[in-house]
Amino acid sequence: MSEMARIGVDxxxxxxxxxxxxxxxxxxIKVLTTPAEPERAVLDGVGAVIAAAGLAPxxxxxxxxxxxxxxxxxxxxxxxxxxxxTTEGFRDVLEMGTESRFEQYDLAIEKPAPxxxxxxxxxxxxxxxxxxxxLLPLDDAALAxxxxxxxxxxxxxxxxxxxxxxxxxxxxxxxxxxxxRLLPRASFSISSEVAPEIREYERFSTTxxxxxxxxxAERYLRDLERKLKTGGFGCPLFLMLSGGGITDLETAVRFxxxxxxxxxxxxxxLAAHIARQCGLDRVLSFDMGGTTAKIAIVDDAVxxxxxxxxxxxxxxxxxGSGLPLKVPSVELVEIGAGGGSxxxxxxxxxxxxxxxxxxxxxxxxxxxxxxxxxxxxxxxxALGRIRPDSFAGGRIRLDEAKAGAALAGGVGKALEMEAKAxxxxxxxxxxxxxxxxxxxxxxxxxxxxxGRTLIAFGGAAPLHAARIxxxxxxxxxxxxxxxxxxxxxxxLRAPVAYEVTRSVYVRLSRFDAAAxxxxxxxxxxxxxxxxxxxxxxxxxxxxxxSERRIAYMxxxxxxxxxxxxVPGGALSAASAETLRSAxxxxxxxxxxxxxxxxxxxxxxxxxxxxxxxxxxxxxxxxGAAGAPAPAARRMLIDPLTGRAAEVPLYRxxxxxxxxxxxxxxxxxxxxxxxVVARGFRAALDPNGYIILERGQPA
Numbered sequence: 278m279s280e281m282a283r284i285g286v287d288x289x290x291x292x293x294x295x296x297x298x299x300x301x302x303x304x305x306i307k308v309l310t311t312p313a314e315p316e317r318a319v320l321d322g323v324g325a326v327i328a329a330a331g332l333a334p335x336x337x338x339x340x341x342x343x344x345x346x347x348x349x350x351x352x353x354x355x356x357x358x359x360x361x362x363t364t365e366g367f368r369d370v371l372e373m374g375t376e377s378r379f380e381q382y383d384l385a386i387e388k389p390a391p392x393x394x395x396x397x398x399x400x401x402x403x404x405x406x407x408x409x410x411x412l413l414p415l416d417d418a419a420l421a422x423x424x425x426x427x428x429x430x431x432x433x434x435x436x437x438x439x440x441x442x443x444x445x446x447x448x449x450x451x452x453x454x455x456x457x458r459l460l461p462r463a464s465f466s467i468s469s470e471v472a473p474e475i476r477e478y479e480r481f482s483t484t485x486x487x488x489x490x491x492x493x494a495e496r497y498l499r500d501l502e503r504k505l506k507t508g509g510f511g512c513p514l515f516l517m518l519s520g521g522g523i524t525d526l527e528t529a530v531r532f533x534x535x536x537x538x539x540x541x542x543x544x545x546x547l548a549a550h551i552a553r554q555c556g557l558d559r560v561l562s563f564d565m566g567g568t569t570a571k572i573a574i575v576d577d578a579v580x581x582x583x584x585x586x587x588x589x590x591x592x593x594x595x596x597g598s599g600l601p602l603k604v605p606s607v608e609l610v611e612i613g614a615g616g617g618s619x620x621x622x623x624x625x626x627x628x629x630x631x632x633x634x635x636x637x638x639x640x641x642x643x644x645x646x647x648x649x650x651x652x653x654x655x656x657x658x659a660l661g662r663i664r665p666d667s668f669a670g671g672r673i674r675l676d677e678a679k680a681g682a683a684l685a686g687g688v689g690k691a692l693e694m695e696a697k698a699x700x701x702x703x704x705x706x707x708x709x710x711x712x713x714x715x716x717x718x719x720x721x722x723x724x725x726x727x728g729r730t731l732i733a734f735g736g737a738a739p740l741h742a743a744r745i746x747x748x749x750x751x752x753x754x755x756x757x758x759x760x761x762x763x764x765x766x767x768x769l770r771a772p773v774a775y776e777v778t779r780s781v782y783v784r785l786s787r788f789d790a791a792a793x794x795x796x797x798x799x800x801x802x803x804x805x806x807x808x809x810x811x812x813x814x815x816x817x818x819x820x821x822x823s824e825r826r827i828a829y830m831x832x833x834x835x836x837x838x839x840x841x842x843v844p845g846g847a848l849s850a851a852s853a854e855t856l857r858s859a860x861x862x863x864x865x866x867x868x869x870x871x872x873x874x875x876x877x878x879x880x881x882x883x884x885x886x887x888x889x890x891x892x893x894x895x896x897x898x899x900g901a902a903g904a905p906a907p908a909a910r911r912m913l914i915d916p917l918t919g920r921a922a923e924v925p926l927y928r929x930x931x932x933x934x935x936x937x938x939x940x941x942x943x944x945x946x947x948x949x950x951x952v953v954a955r956g957f958r959a960a961l962d963p964n965g966y967i968i969l970e971r972g973q974p975a
Contacts, residue, residue: 286319371481371485473778487532528811548573567617569632570612712745740951756967
C-alpha cells in the first residue's frame with residue numbers, strides 16, 4: 278500500500294496556503310483568503326493541490342489546519358452573544374482587571390473593553406476557599422433564576438467562573454449541568470477546565486474569551502469537516518495549537534482559545550524542525566506574510582514558550598493594554614508588517630507602514646482588485662523584487678502601473694517623491710520596524726542576536742531578510758524550500774502534543790512531595806488521554822512520546838514566577854534540593870543574581886506530552902554543479918542608494934546543491950522570491966535550503 282498524502286492548510290489574512298506531501302514529493306498553492314467564508318478558500322486550495330499532485334481525496338490520510346478565525350473574532354469583536362456566571366460579589370472582575378495602570382501618568386487612559394458587557398454578567402451565591410473547601414454551598418434556586426435570565430438575554434454561550442474553582446471544580450461542574458438543561462442550545466466554558474490557575478482576572482478573561490469564540494469555532498470546524506467529507510475526504514481533520522503541537526477536532530472545538538496563535542505556531546514549528554535537522558543551536562525565526570510579521574527565538578531546536586499573552590492591545594507595544602489569556606503558546610512578537618501593510622503619513626508628517634492591511638479584499642493596488650493605497654507589495658514590485666507575471670506561481674498577475682500610481686499618488690505626493698523613491702522609503706521603514714521588534718523581543722527574553730541564524734519564510738520574508746539581517750548584524754540566513762508556505766509546512770512537522778497546567782502550591786521549606794506527585798500524575802493522565810485520542814483515532818501513527826514536567830516557581834513574596842524543569846519519576850523529600858538548584862540556575866540565567874536566605878514556592882505545575890515530531894527531508898531538484906544560466910535579467914533598485922542595476926534572476930528549482938550565487942541577484946520560486954543583496958553570497962545546501970552569508974566571496 279502506497280503512503281498516504283498529508284495536507285497542511287494555513288489561513289492567513291491575505292493568502293490561504295495549502296501544502297501536500299506524499300513521501301518526498303511536495304505540492305503547494307496559495308489562494309486568496311475569503312474572509313466572509315474562510316472555508317471556501319480552504320476547499321478551493323485543497324482541491325487545487327490534490328489535482329496538481331494527480332491524486333484523489335481518498336489518497337489523503339490527514340489534513341492539519343491552522344486558522345485566524347479565533348484571532349479575528351476576538352479583535353473585531355464578532356463572537357457569540359456571551360454571558361458570564363460567577364460568584365456573588367465578583368460580577369465586575371472582567372471590568373476591574375488587576376486595577377493596575379499600563380500608563381501611569383495618562384489621566385485619559387483607555388482600557389480594553391471586556392468581551393462580556395455588564396448586562397450579561399450574572400452572579401449566584403456560592404463560595405470556596407483557596408484550598409477548595411466549601412464555605413458557602415451553591416444556591417440551586419438562584420442558579421435556576423439565573424438560567425431563566427440567561428434565556429431571556431439570548432445568551433448563545435456562557436462562561437462559568439467561580440472563585441477558587443481551580444482548587445475544586447465541583448460548583449462549576451454542577452452549574453454547567455443545571456444551566457445546560459435550561460439552555461440546551463448554548464455552549465458552556467468553565468474556568469476549571471479552560472484555565473485552572475490562580476489569578477481570577479486572567480482566569481475569568483481566558484474563560485470568557487473561550488466562550489466568546491466557541492460557537493463560531495464549532496460551527497466553522499464542523500462545517501469544514503462536513504464539506505471535506507462531502508468532497509470525498511474521509512481522513513481526520515487536525516488543528517494546530519498555539520503551543521506548537523497539533524490536536525484532534527474534538528479538543529479544538531472544546532478549547533478554541535488554544536488556536537489563537539495557530540498559524541504563527543506552525544511557522545515556529547518549521548524553524549525548530551530546521552534547527553534540529555541542520556544542527557543550529559541559536560536561531561531567529563522570521564515569518565513575514567501578507568498581513569503580519571512574526572519573530573521568535575529557537576534555542577537548541579526548542580522554541581521559546583509562554584503560558585500567557587495579551588490580545589487586542591489598545592497600544593500596540595504597551596504591556597497591560599490588552600486582555601490577558603492564560604493559554605500555552607509559542608513566545609513571539611507579532612507586528613502589522615506584511616506584504617499588504619498600508620503606507621501612510623502619520624500626524625508628524627512622517628512615512629509610516631502598517632498596522633492596517635489591505636488584506637486579500639481588495640488587496641494591494643497591484644492586485645487590481647480595487648485597492649488604491651500603496652502597500653509593501655506595491656513597493657517590492659516597483660523596486661524590481663517581484664516579476665509581475667510570476668507572482669503566486671503566475672496565478673495572480675500584478676499590475677505595475679497600478680502600483681506606481683498608488684505609490685506616486687499617496688505617500689509619494691505627500692512627501693514630494695516619485696514612485697520608486699517612495700517604494701524605497703516604504704521598504705526601509707518596514708524593514709526597520711521588523712528589525713526593531715526583533716531587537717526588543719530578544720532583549721526582553723534575556724537573549725542576544727550575534728551568532729544566530731535567521732530562518733526566513735512566509736511569502737514576503739525572503740524579499741526582506743537580507744536587509745533585516747544587515748540591520749541586526751546577523752551574518753547567516755536560511756531560506757527553506759517552500760518558504761512561501763512555511764507555516765503550512767510547519768503543520769506537517771509539528772508533533773501531536775498537549776499541555777495541562779494546574780495551580781499547585783508548595784513551599785520548598787515545607788516540601789510536600791506527595792501533593793506534587795498527585796498533581797503531576799493527574800495532569801499526565803489527562804494529557805496522555807488527549808494525545809491517545811488523536812494518535813489512535815487520527816491516522817497519525819503511534820509514535821514515541823516525551824513527557825516534560827514544569828514547575829512555575831518564585832521567591833516567597835514575589836508577584837510572578839519562572840518555569841523550572843522537573844525531573845521525571847516520583848518526587849521525594851530529597852527532591853526539594855534538586856528543585857532549588859534548578860530554580861537557582863533558571864533565575865540566575867534570567868536575572869543575573871540570586872536572593873540569599875529567601876524561601877522559594879511553587880504556585881503552578883504543567884505537564885507537556887508530545888509525540889515524536891515527524892521528520893521529512895525537504896525535496897529539491899537535482900541539477901548540474903555550479904550556478905545555472907539565469908532564467909532572466911531584471912532591473913533591481915537598491916533602497917539604500919536608490920540606484921538601479923540589472924541583475925540575474927534564477928529559478929530555484931534549477932539550482933543544485935553547491936550552486937553559489939553572488940549578490941545582487943534574485944532567486945525566484947512559485948511562492949516567493951529571495952533577494953540576494955549586494956555583499957551576500959547565496960548557496961544551496963544538501964537539504965535544498967538557500968544559505969545567504971554576508972561578506973562571503975562567490
